[in-house]
Every structure is written in structure tokens, then in C-alpha cells.
Amino acid sequence: MKILITNGRVMDPRSNTDGRLDVLIEGTKIRGLYPEGGGPEADRVIDASGCIVIPGLVDMHTHLREPGFEYKETIKSGTMAAVKGGFTTVCCMPNTNPVNDTMAVTRFIIEKALKEGCCAVYPIGAITKGLKGEELAELEMLARTGCIAFSDDGRPVTDSLIMRRALEYSKIFNMPVISHCEDLKLSEGGVMNEGFVSTIVGLKGIPNAAEDIMVARDLLLADLTGGRLHIAHVSTEGAVELIRNAKHRGVKVTAETCPHYFTLTDESLVSYDTNFKVNPPVRGVKDVEAVRRGLKDGTIDAIATDHAPHHVDDKNVEFDRAAFGISGLETAFSLGLRLVAEGILDLMQLIRKMTVIPSEIMKINSGVLSEGADADIAVINMHKKYRVDSSAFLSKGRNTPFDRWTLEGVVEKTISRGKVYEWD
Amino acid sequence: MFRSKDLLGIKELTSEEIYHILDTAAGFKDVLRRDIKKVPPLRGKTVANLFFEPSTRTRTSFELAAKRLSADVVNFSVPASSVIKGETLKDTALTIQALGADFVVIRHSSAGVPHFLSRIENISVINAGDGANEHPTQALLDLFTIQSHKGKFRGLTAAIVGDVTHSRVARSDIYALTKLGANVRIICPPTLVPAEIGKLGVEIFDSMEKGLRKVDVIMMLRLQLERQGKGFFPSLEEYFNLYGLTAERLKLAKDDAIVMHPGPMNRGVEIATDVADGPRSVILEQVTNGLAVRMAVLYLLAGVKK
Amino acid sequence: MAYEIIEKNKGVDNLCLVGIQKGGVILAGRLAEQLQSIEDRLIDVGALDITFYRDDLNTKEEQPVVKRTEIPCSINNKTVVLVDDVLFTGRSIRAAMDALIDFGRPAYIQLAVLIDRGHRELPIRPDYVGKNIPTSFNDLIEVSLEEKNGGRDRVVLVTGERG
Numbered sequence: 001m002k003i004l005i006t007n008g009r010v011m012d013p014r015s016n017t018d019g020r021l022d023v024l025i026e027g028t029k030i031r032g033l034y035p036e037g038g039g040p041e042a043d044r045v046i047d048a049s050g051c052i053v054i055p056g057l058v059d060m061h062t063h064l065r066e067p068g069f070e071y072k073e074t075i076k077s078g079t080m081a082a083v084k085g086g087f088t089t090v091c092c093m094p095n096t097n098p099v100n101d102t103m104a105v106t107r108f109i110i111e112k113a114l115k116e117g118c119c120a121v122y123p124i125g126a127i128t129k130g131l132k133g134e135e136l137a138e139l140e141m142l143a144r145t146g147c148i149a150f151s152d153d154g155r156p157v158t159d160s161l162i163m164r165r166a167l168e169y170s171k172i173f174n175m176p177v178i179s180h181c182e183d184l185k186l187s188e189g190g191v192m193n194e195g196f197v198s199t200i201v202g203l204k205g206i207p208n209a210a211e212d213i214m215v216a217r218d219l220l221l222a223d224l225t226g227g228r229l230h231i232a233h234v235s236t237e238g239a240v241e242l243i244r245n246a247k248h249r250g251v252k253v254t255a256e257t258c259p260h261y262f263t264l265t266d267e268s269l270v271s272y273d274t275n276f277k278v279n280p281p282v283r284g285v286k287d288v289e290a291v292r293r294g295l296k297d298g299t300i301d302a303i304a305t306d307h308a309p310h311h312v313d314d315k316n317v318e319f320d321r322a323a324f325g326i327s328g329l330e331t332a333f334s335l336g337l338r339l340v341a342e343g344i345l346d347l348m349q350l351i352r353k354m355t356v357i358p359s360e361i362m363k364i365n366s367g368v369l370s371e372g373a374d375a376d377i378a379v380i381n382m383h384k385k386y387r388v389d390s391s392a393f394l395s396k397g398r399n400t401p402f403d404r405w406t407l408e409g410v411v412e413k414t415i416s417r418g419k420v421y422e423w424d
Numbered sequence: 425m426f427r428s429k430d431l432l433g434i435k436e437l438t439s440e441e442i443y444h445i446l447d448t449a450a451g452f453k454d455v456l457r458r459d460i461k462k463v464p465p466l467r468g469k470t471v472a473n474l475f476f477e478p479s480t481r482t483r484t485s486f487e488l489a490a491k492r493l494s495a496d497v498v499n500f501s502v503p504a505s506s507v508i509k510g511e512t513l514k515d516t517a518l519t520i521q522a523l524g525a526d527f528v529v530i531r532h533s534s535a536g537v538p539h540f541l542s543r544i545e546n547i548s549v550i551n552a553g554d555g556a557n558e559h560p561t562q563a564l565l566d567l568f569t570i571q572s573h574k575g576k577f578r579g580l581t582a583a584i585v586g587d588v589t590h591s592r593v594a595r596s597d598i599y600a601l602t603k604l605g606a607n608v609r610i611i612c613p614p615t616l617v618p619a620e621i622g623k624l625g626v627e628i629f630d631s632m633e634k635g636l637r638k639v640d641v642i643m644m645l646r647l648q649l650e651r652q653g654k655g656f657f658p659s660l661e662e663y664f665n666l667y668g669l670t671a672e673r674l675k676l677a678k679d680d681a682i683v684m685h686p687g688p689m690n691r692g693v694e695i696a697t698d699v700a701d702g703p704r705s706v707i708l709e710q711v712t713n714g715l716a717v718r719m720a721v722l723y724l725l726a727g728v729k730k
Numbered sequence: 731m732a733y734e735i736i737e738k739n740k741g742v743d744n745l746c747l748v749g750i751q752k753g754g755v756i757l758a759g760r761l762a763e764q765l766q767s768i769e770d771r772l773i774d775v776g777a778l779d780i781t782f783y784r785d786d787l788n789t790k791e792e793q794p795v796v797k798r799t800e801i802p803c804s805i806n807n808k809t810v811v812l813v814d815d816v817l818f819t820g821r822s823i824r825a826a827m828d829a830l831i832d833f834g835r836p837a838y839i840q841l842a843v844l845i846d847r848g849h850r851e852l853p854i855r856p857d858y859v860g861k862n863i864p865t866s867f868n869d870l871i872e873v874s875l876e877e878k879n880g881g882r883d884r885v886v887l888v889t890g891e892r893g
Binding site for chain 1: 435512513514532533534535536537539554556557558592595618619620621623624
């Protein structure tokens with residue numbers, strides 16, 4: 001089946017392509033790029049007027065919840081949400097039930113994704129068995145079965161010796177160790193950022209130090225071992241600063257942040273709306289500014305979603321008891337576009353941070369729009385406005401703090417391995 | 425004048441609304457001195473007491489207040505076991521709505537629960553204490569008590585002593601006193617000072633000797649004994665040595681300073697027995713005033729169109 | 731009106747005047763003075779706030795403001811003369827009677843008003859009236875008294891202001 005995408009602005013960060021080109025897809029691959037209007041005959045022509053035509057987005061931090069928490073999300077619903085948000089590749093975290101610390105679970109995820117998923121799914125394997133932080137998981141077996149990185153995400157690796165060993169051992173596979181940085185003792189009982197707002201609303205806070213301490217520790221261990229460290233969901237001024245300095249020193253570290261950390265501050269919590277409850281928490285104004293600067297100067301390499309869908313019953317309770325997490329796949333790119341509108345990033349940089357860079361960190365072949373690559377493409381109408389409606393989310397998780405926001409950037413079509421996804 | 429059908433906190437009240445509550449409470453204090461201590465404005469209305477945390481004094485105070493206004497009272501004391509069974513807050517709320525309650529007085533260990541319940545239409549929610557957030561009727565009765573002794577708030581200096589960081593009473597008192605122009609000090613170990621509380625305009629002291637000088641009002645907070653062993657302070661004895669209100673320390677305050685406590689007191693932990701029972705203590709008046717203030721709150725909220 | 735009260739009650743024995751907040755309090759004071767000078771006897775005078783007994787809690791726009799209630803004598807077996815400035819629908823008097831009953835059991839309750847403007851909604855009738863002024867429902871009657879407002883005593887009828 002030949003599909004021609006025409007009249008769109010094609011942008012590919014890898015090759016720095018930015019122009020009006022036609023894209024021809026045949027089967028599951030991109031056949032070629034042609035000057036505008038010069039594309040050959042095709043079975044289907046997609047008119048991408050007013051749209052950008054970019055590589056399908058790559059989310060290096062998603063929670064698909066399957067196996068074990070299917071009531072929150074499944075691989076099927078999660079990937080449906082992904083393509084709706086313009087993503088054609090997601091990397092899923094191992095905090096499932098059972099934890100993805102064995103070949104069996106990795107295989108399950110991969111096979112389920114092939115059967116029911118709408119896009120490419122790469123599993124991230126656990127660092128420690130059961131995410132308990134006590135013993136290394138069998139990293140080689142996980143790598144061999146298809147895991148592309150390791151993480152205990154949801155939890156930190158508290159034992160510094162184990163983290164050291166993980167960073168050392170992972171060098172065999174040249175895979176990143178993705179760290180969720182949190183000092184559990186300092187954050188204990190906390191449900192939002194510690195600061196003036198937490199004092200005013202009477203909720204226990206998580207201080208910046210809880211994140212910064214572990215970021216500092218991990219950077220020192222990365223320096224010591226030469227392993228590839230990736231810092232997940234950076235949220236604080238301190239973390240950004242530490243990472244910046246470490247990079248200057250030549251430490252092999254990469255970092256990501258998520259849309260809520262460059263968009264929201266802890267002021268939003270005065271309403272006690274549990275949709276704002278996330279870990280790490282949304283922070284203060286200075287932290288948000290630092291995260292934005294970090295994105296701008298490259299300290300923060302990638303934008304990931306940390307898509308964490310929850311069932312409504314897990315959120316519609318007292319704030320203290322509500323689950324942490326934001327369902328983010330369907331709003332991520334639009335929130336990224338706000339950075340472009342505000343001059344923090346230019347459009348190509350934004351796309352790069354959501355396609356090529358995560359792919360390079362994970363060493364997967366995605367995030368590229370060029371001849372011979374997989375036909376993973378997103379067609380996005382950049383200036384079309386829409387109102388976020390969580391009740392219409394394709395994800396089972398309706399937990400978003402952005403409900404009823406007016407955003408720009410409607411994903412008109414997502415092509416995943418040559419299959420076109422579109423919605424009315 | 426009352427803009428909201430609920431009383432969620434002092435934060436949400438204007439100073440006009442606060443003064444109005446105090447004036448109305450004065451009227452009810454009158455009623456409480458009569459032979460027939462009952463008036464009919466809430467006849468036929470139902471007040472549901474929903475206490476997720478045990479509390480005899482606040483609950484009975486609200487119950488009596490409601491009855492004195494001729495309302496019917498329903499008590500739900502939700503034991504912790506019910507929460508473990510998985511009965512959700514949402515379901516409890518729907519049950520109350522189905523019962524046709526006009527008011528729900530809620531006390532819960534989680535901040536934000538009254539706000540959650542206030543989304544139910546046609547019911548007035550009164551916060552009787554939510555986590556470490558607020559306990560507005562306590563602050564109102566504290567204000568009433570201070571007003572009855574000192575007349576005005578502007579220019580007064582009040583010291584709040586104790587575990588401020590975990591105290592909803594402290595927060596409500598701070599909001600109330602600063603809103604009405606008083607100077608507020610907090611006196612406690614640095615481990616119990618809430619983040620950035622200076623931004624509310626309060627002075628922070630870690631010493632009773634410095635903090636109590638020339639104050640007009642001393643408000644003692646209850647030290648929850650569960651806080652021991654968590655690293656906030658080494659022992660109860662040490663806490664009393666540093667922060668207990670003794671007769672000697674009381675002398676540092678003004679000669680006509682009043683001593684307040686929301687109760688129940690831990691005699692010998694935060695307050696010495698002779699001070700608690702002494703001539704400057706207005707602790708028992710607080711209880712009487714609490715009844716009048718709660719009657720005022722119920723009465724005024726009843727008049728807000730829902 | 732003072733003479734009428736004496737005549738109807740054959741003297742001032744067992745009499746207690748109670749002014750309804752807020753319009754009736756000053757008037758009750760004046761009436762008491764009149765009675766005192768005529769009969770050369772001290773007359774008991776009190777003030778009654780009826781805010782808590784009103785039936786319009788949910789319909790009135792403004793917040794109710796509570797005034798003081800002070801009844802210096804026991805009212806049991808007394809003749810209580812309620813005093814108010816303007817009698818209109820009769821609901822305030824109904825509330826006043828309910829409030830009074832909570833204080834004791836008077837032998838008689840009588841009603842003295844300065845102005846009766848008509849439009850009764852309840853079966854309430856005054857015993858003593860200063861002046862009848864027919865009004866339409868939407869009019870407003872304002873009573874200014876020297877003690878309260880300064881200046882001269884005045885009754886002002888403003889047409890069509892209510893509602």
C-alpha cells in the first residue's frame with residue numbers, strides 16, 4: 001500500500017530537513033522524499049496542508065501498566081493513547097505486576113505489543129529484582145530478550161553500592177541506567193512540593209533536597225564507574241545545576257523532563273485537585289524556570305511523558321491517599337509547543353528532544369524521517385487550537401491536570417509502521 | 425455578605441465576614457445565658473457530624489450548637505476500620521447527600537477533604553479540622569475570646585507556642601490574627617517550623633524567653649504524643665524544659681496577658697498545671713465561646729442561598 | 731398612646747414594656763417616660779431582639795445583624811406591651827411573641843405601634859396605634875427619631891422603593 005503525504009512542512013531533526021516535501025510510504029517503510037508536488041502516484045494521498053510532518057514521537061518514559069494493572073491501562077489502550085498524541089515509539093517502565101525483571105515478563109510485553117499494540121513498544125528492564133533495591137536483576141537476560149535500558153522507576157535504588165554495580169555492569173550492554181532520584185526518608189509521607197504552598201494547604205511536602213541528593217549521588221557514581229546514567233523526570237533547580245556541572249566535567253549523563261515540570265508550579269495545588277499529584281511533585285517558580293533554562297541550553301536532553309495512568313477510583317479520594325501520576329501521552333506535544341511559542345525552544349529543537357534524542361539515548365532506530373526508515377510519522381496541525389477533554393482520552397487514565405485547557409497542536413494523523421491512525 | 429455556602433477555612437474569609445461571625449456569636453452567648461437556651465432558626469434542618477478522627481469535645485460542641493438552634497443531629501463516627509474496609513470518602517459523601525443533610529461538619533486527618541465534600545450541592549460543609557490545614561471554628565472562638573478580653577486585634581501581640589508544623593489550629597489562628605491586624609509570633613523548635621512560614625508575616629522564635637516578652641496573648645498548642653521518637657525533639661522532658669509554659673515564663677508576658685489552649689491539655693508537657701488553672705488562663709471560657717461561635721457559624725451559613 | 735395604655739389596663743400595675751429591635755426600643759423608652767410622668771411610678775422597660783425567630787432567614791438578601799436583648803424583669807403573669815415603630819405584615823410581631831414565650835409566660839401580650847401601614851399577612855392586630863397610614867405594598871416607611879438619627883422626629887413615606 002502506497003501512501004503519499006503532500007503539502008506538509010517536513011521536519012526531520014536528524015538530517016536537519018525543514019521544507020515543503022512530499023513523503024512516500026510503501027508498506028512499513030518510507031520509500032522516499034520528493035520536492036513538493038513531485039511525489040509519485042499512490043493508493044492514498046494525505047493532504048497535510050497547514051501541518052508539520054515529523055518523525056513519530058518517541059517517549060522514553062511511559063507506564064503501560066500491563067501486566068498486572070490492566071484496570072489502569074493496557075498495552076492496547078496505552079499505545080492507542082500514544083498514537084493519538086503523535087507517538088510511534090514508547091519505552092515502558094518495569095513497575096508492572098509481576099515486575100519486568102525476568103525474560104518471561106519482557107517477552108510477554110513484547111508479544112502483547114506486537115499483537116495488540118498500535119506502535120513500537122520497547123521494554124525497560126528492572127535494575128533490581130522485584131524493584132526491591134537489594135539484588136541486581138539478571139540484566140543480560142533482560143537485554144537479550146529485548147530490554148533496551150534498565151530502571152527501577154517508581155522507586156530509587158537506595159543502596160549506593162547496588163547503584164554502583166548497576167552502572168558498572170550495564171557497560172557490558174552499553175545501555176543506560178535510568179534513575180528515579182528520590183531520597184525516600186526525606187520524602188516520606190510527602191504528597192506535594194515542600195514550600196510556602198505546602199504550608200498554606202497543610203499537606204506534607206517533599207523538599208527539593210530529596211531529589212537533589214540522589215541526583216548528586218548518581219552523578220558521582222556515574223563519574224566513578226563510567227556507566228551511562230540517565231536522570232528521569234528532572235524537576236528541581238538543584239538537579240538541573242548538578243547535571244549541567246557534571247556534563248561540563250565530562251560525566252556520561254543524559255537527562256529528561258516532563259511537560260508538567262515546565263508548565264505547572266505548586267501553586268496549582270491549592271485546589272487539592274488530585275490530578276496535580278505526581279512524583280516528583282510539581283515545584284516552585286524558580287524550579288520551573290530552571291527546568292526551562294535546562295531545556296534551552298541542552299542540560300536536559302529529552303522530553304518524556306512519564307505517562308502514569310490511574311483509574312478514577314485511585315484518584316477520586318482524599319489527597320493524601322490519591323495515587324501519584326499524570327496521564328500525559330495525549331497532551332505532551334501541545335505542551336511542548338508552548339515552549340516554542342514562548343521562545344524557550346525553536347520548533348526543530350522541540351521535535352528533536354522528542355524524537356531523535358530519546359532514540360539516541362536508548363540506541364533504537366526511531367525518530368527519523370528519511371528514506372529507508374520505518375514509516376513512523378506524525379502529521380500535526382500546529383496552529384489548530386483545541387480544548388483538552390479528559391473524558392475523550394483514549395488512555396484509560398483520565399488523570400490530567402490540563403483538563404479544559406486550550407492548547408495548540410492537533411495530531412491529525414499518526415502513521416505507525418505504515419498504518420494510518422486518524423480520529424474524527 | 426457570606427459568599428460561600430461552606431466554611432472551609434479562615435483563608436477563605438474576609439475580615440468583614442469574621443467580624444460578622446463574632447458579632448453574631450455575641451448574640452448567641454446571650455442566648456446561652458438564658459433559662460431557655462434554645463432558639464428556632466434551624467428547626468427542621470439536619471446537621472450531620474462526620475468525624476473520621478476521634479474527638480469528643482469538638483463533636484459535642486457542634487452537636488450542642490446544632491441542638492440549641494433546634495436542628496436535628498446525626499452522628500457518623502467513622503472508625504478507622506471502615507476506611508480499611510475500603511469504604512470511600514466519595515461513598516460516605518453520597519450517603520450523606522442521600523440522607524438529606526443540610527450541613528455536614530467534617531473532621532478528617534487528610535487536608536482537603538472538606539474541599540472535596542464542598543463539591544456536593546445543597547449541603548453546607550463546615551471544616552472541623554482537616555489534616556494540618558485548618559480548624560476555622562477554633563480560630564474563630566479564639567478570636568472571640570481574645571476580643572472579649574482585649575477589645576481589639578490591631579496592635580496586639582500573640583505568641584503561638586508548640587508544634588506549629590503539624591497544627592491546623594496554629595495555621596487558622598495565624599491567618600485569623602494576621603488578617604485582623606495582630607502581630608503573630610511562633611515559638612517552637614526549628615524542627616517544627618513550617619516551610620517559609622515567615623511569608624505570612626509571623627516572627628519565628630526558638631526560645632520562650634525571647635518570644636514571650638511583652639506578649640498580650642499566649643496560645644499553647646497541644647503536643648501530640650505520637651510525635652515523640654520521630655526526630656523532632658529528643659524527649660518530652662526536654663520539650664517541656666525548653667517550651668513548656670511555666671509560671672516563671674508567664675511573667676515575661678504582659679501583666680494582663682491571657683493564656684489559651686485549644687484542649688485537651690497535656691499538663692506538664694506543654695503547660696504547667698498551675699498556669700493552666702491560674703488566673704490568666706481563659707481556657708474554660710474558650711469552651712463556652714466555642715459553643716456560641718459554632719451556633720453563629722451554623723446560623724449564618726443557613727442563610728446562604730445554596 | 732400612653733393614656734390609652736393606662737385606660738385599657740386600668741393603671742400600670744404589672745406592666746412591662748418591651749421594645750422590638752431595632753425600631754421599637756427608643757419608642758418603648760419614650761412611652762415608659764410618658765407613663766412614668768403620668769402615673770408617677772417606675773415602669774419596667776426592656777429590649778427584645780427577634781433575629782433568631784424570624785421566618786425569612788433564607789429569603790432576605792442581607793446578612794442578619796443581631797442586636798441585644800435585655801428584659802430586666804420577669805415577664806411571668808405580667809402584661810407585656812410590645813412596642814414597634816411600624817406594623818406591616820405582622821411577621822416581626824409573630825417572631826417577637828415566640829421569643830417572648832421563651833422568656834416566660836405573660837398574662838397578656840398587647841401591641842403598641844407608632845405607624846400601622848396595613849398589608850397584614852398574619853392575624854395580628856395592634857392594641858394601640860399612633861397613626862394609620864395607608865400604603866401600597868412596594869412603598870417604604872422610614873421612621874427617624876431624634877435619639878437615633880439626630881435632627882427632628884420624622885416619618886417618611888417613600889413610594890415604590892421596596893422589592
